[in-house]
Amino acid sequence: MKQTLGTIFEAKNLTKRFGGLTAVNDVSFEIERGTMVGLIGPNGAGKTTLFNLISGFDSPSAGHIKFDGADITGLKTFQVVERGLARTFQLVRPFRYLTLLENVTVPSLSPRGRAASERAGIDEYASTILSSVGLVDKARIPPVVLPHGDLRRLEIARALATNPQMLLLDEPFSGLAHEESANIGKLIKNLNEEGVTIFVTGHVMRELMTLVPRVLAMHQGKLVADGTPKEVANNKVVLEAYLGRGEGYA
Amino acid sequence: MGIFVLANIWVIYAASWDFLAGYVGQVSFGHAAFLGIGGYATAGLVRYFGQPWWVSVFAGAFMAVVLGLTVGVPCLRLKGPYLALGTLAFSLILNELFQSPALQPWLGASGGVSGVPPLSPDPVVEYLVVLAFMVASLVVMISITNSRVGTVFRSIRDDEISAEASGINTTKYKLVAFMISAFFAGVAGSLFALHFRGVSPPVFGTLYSFEAIVMAALGGIATIFGAIGGAYLFTFLDTFLGDLTIGSFSLAGLSVFIFAVILVLVFRFASGGFMKPFVERLKEFIDILRGK
Numbered sequence: 240m241k242q243t244l245g246t247i248f249e250a251k252n253l254t255k256r257f258g259g260l261t262a263v264n265d266v267s268f269e270i271e272r273g274t275m276v277g278l279i280g281p282n283g284a285g286k287t288t289l290f291n292l293i294s295g296f297d298s299p300s301a302g303h304i305k306f307d308g309a310d311i312t313g314l315k316t317f318q319v320v321e322r323g324l325a326r327t328f329q330l331v332r333p334f335r336y337l338t339l340l341e342n343v344t345v346p347s348l349s350p351r352g353r354a355a356s357e358r359a360g361i362d363e364y365a366s367t368i369l370s371s372v373g374l375v376d377k378a379r380i381p382p383v384v385l386p387h388g389d390l391r392r393l394e395i396a397r398a399l400a401t402n403p404q405m406l407l408l409d410e411p412f413s414g415l416a417h418e419e420s421a422n423i424g425k426l427i428k429n430l431n432e433e434g435v436t437i438f439v440t441g442h443v444m445r446e447l448m449t450l451v452p453r454v455l456a457m458h459q460g461k462l463v464a465d466g467t468p469k470e471v472a473n474n475k476v477v478l479e480a481y482l483g484r485g486e487g488y489a
Numbered sequence: 490m491g492i493f494v495l496a497n498i499w500v501i502y503a504a505s506w507d508f509l510a511g512y513v514g515q516v517s518f519g520h521a522a523f524l525g526i527g528g529y530a531t532a533g534l535v536r537y538f539g540q541p542w543w544v545s546v547f548a549g550a551f552m553a554v555v556l557g558l559t560v561g562v563p564c565l566r567l568k569g570p571y572l573a574l575g576t577l578a579f580s581l582i583l584n585e586l587f588q589s590p591a592l593q594p595w596l597g598a599s600g601g602v603s604g605v606p607p608l609s610p611d612p613v614v615e616y617l618v619v620l621a622f623m624v625a626s627l628v629v630m631i632s633i634t635n636s637r638v639g640t641v642f643r644s645i646r647d648d649e650i651s652a653e654a655s656g657i658n659t660t661k662y663k664l665v666a667f668m669i670s671a672f673f674a675g676v677a678g679s680l681f682a683l684h685f686r687g688v689s690p691p692v693f694g695t696l697y698s699f700e701a702i703v704m705a706a707l708g709g710i711a712t713i714f715g716a717i718g719g720a721y722l723f724t725f726l727d728t729f730l731g732d733l734t735i736g737s738f739s740l741a742g743l744s745v746f747i748f749a750v751i752l753v754l755v756f757r758f759a760s761g762g763f764m765k766p767f768v769e770r771l772k773e774f775i776d777i778l779r780g781k
Contacts, residue, residue: 296650315653317656317658317659321656325654325656332648332650333647334644334647334652335647335648337647344640345640345652351656361637397651397654400655
């Protein structure tokens with residue numbers, strides 16, 4: 240059930256400088272509503288900084304971010320979430336002493352979460368979210384005892400509970416075995432089919448290339464390629480960026 | 490009787506600190522600021538404006554909430570040790586202000602406020618009133634921690650960045666928590682002033698700020714209930730050690746040392762506080778009663 244097309248997200252000349260280092264350098268791109276876009280680049284390319292700018296954890300030194308028709312540059316994180324743009328973290332950050340259900344209850348209490356859970360009630364809504372990522376039978380236990388793959392699912396569940404229009408997934412495959420990676424890939428694909436726009440990063444290309452139809456590539460803070468996975472994988476700058484570090488591609 | 494009254498006042502005070510630190514993760518090193526402002530407001534209202542004690546207690550608590558807001562807005566931008574130092578600084582500023590000879594006509598300088606009429610001439614009535622305040626305060630704080638808002642509070646304690654990414658306005662929630670905690674510390678300060686028939690500037694001092702932490706930690710952080718054990722143990726030890734003499738030689742000076750030893754022992758052998766096992770038994774018992 241794809242939504243009508245049109246641009247949901249636009250970054251314009253985004254730049255972030257930390258002292259003398261330019262972590263994100265004049266990055267511009269657009270994302271169509273309901274699509275799935277990947278972002279690749281070697282470690283240190285600026286992917287996480289870009290995510291931090293978009294999700295309001297950091298404000299850009301220059302440039303603008305538009306989401307769902309409004310300028311969201313400089314908004315605080317919770318305000319960005321309130322517009323319908325949620326993120327996950329590369330290093331999972333569960334609420335350690337809360338049960339999984341409570342972990343998902345918290346975002347259900349955000350303004351969008353409340354609106355979405357109004358009919359079902361918050362507990363029921365949170366359970367539904369947990370079951371959509373396959374964690375509902377672990378609702379009553381705290382996250383400390385979970386394997387890494389489950390923590391990744393929890394991370395996605397928490398973002399989902401804010402009822403986002405678009406999800407920023409920061410390295411959702413990192414640290415996962417092949418089978419679990421494939422499962423997370425399926426989960427992301429399902430979310431997209433339900434209408435959530437997906438923007439997902441990865442530094443190993445394999446999982447991403449099979450998942451998304453369009454890939455952006457970053458290198459040293461700059462956007463160096465934008466196209467189908469095949470085009471990007473054969474892009475000269477991308478090849479050099481990866482081969483220079485001796486990492487695998489495609 | 491007096492010692493039980495004091496212990497119950499300290500329960501409220503310790504629980505108010507535990508509420509903020511144990512459940513919201515905001516560690517205050519200047520909680521005496523709220524204790525003191527509640528005490529001064531109540532003492533002043535009863536002594537100079539002839540207000541009944543119960544009006545004054547709520548006015549004192551309200552003043553503490555206002556102070557909580559004043560301290561909270563600038564300080565809650567600070568995190569971890571910086572927040573602790575910020576709150577400490579606030580309490581020290583108040584300590585200086587209330588000591589200042591220049592402000593003597595308004596704040597009483599080092600003499601503070603004295604000659605406050607007691608809550609009741611009957612010590613039993615005083616005991617029962619303070620006990621009622623203590624029970625009500627704990628019930629309210631525990632209910633809050635068990636509510637949805639409490640879940641959000643605990644999420645901020647566990648990971649503030651994640652809470653923010655979950656769409657929670659953490660600043661707003663932290664400010665609310667600060668005000669709730671200040672309210673109960675203010676109640677404790679008000680009862681304290683009534684119990685001792687007055688207040689003086691040291692009530693803002695670091696000694697009282699750290700007392701809150703010591704009592705809460707003794708009883709077990711993030712329990713609320715623990716404050717009962719912590720405050721009673723503290724009050725009895727304090728009184729007992731203060732009175733301790735061998736012949737004509739007073740051992741009062743030893744009390745700080747003995748406290749330190751007890752604290753180290755509790756943290757070494759029962760880092761969750763010595764009340765933890767009891768609290769857990771109690772929870773199991775309540776679960777059994779509810780038929781879980």
